[in-house]
Amino acid sequence: MRWLLLLATLFSWLLCFTRHGPGAMALWLFFGVVGAMATALAFAQARIDANAQPELHPDLIREQVARSKSSEQQ
Numbered sequence: 001m002r003w004l005l006l007l008a009t010l011f012s013w014l015l016c017f018t019r020h021g022p023g024a025m026a027l028w029l030f031f032g033v034v035g036a037m038a039t040a041l042a043f044a045q046a047r048i049d050a051n052a053q054p055e056l057h058p059d060l061i062r063e064q065v066a067r068s069k070s071s072e073q074q
Contacts, residue, residue: 002042009035 012035016028 002039002046005035005039005042009039 009032012028012032016025016032019025019028
């Protein structure tokens with residue numbers, strides 16, 4: 001999805017700078033700016049997801065604590 005956003009953003013910038021009318025230029029410039037922000041957020045989200053650690057379930061944490069206590073007692 002982020003790659004499609006990037007391509008759409010670049011296409012918007014291309015259309016912005018090839019238009020002669022101010023209305024069309026402003027419209028495509030707006031789409032380009034919004035697309036650039038959305039693309040940046042999409043790539044940031046992908047980077048965060050790639051580096052995120054899985055969430056631990058509270059029951060698993062309790063089991064690990066119980067195991068460590070039982071191994072200390074032995």
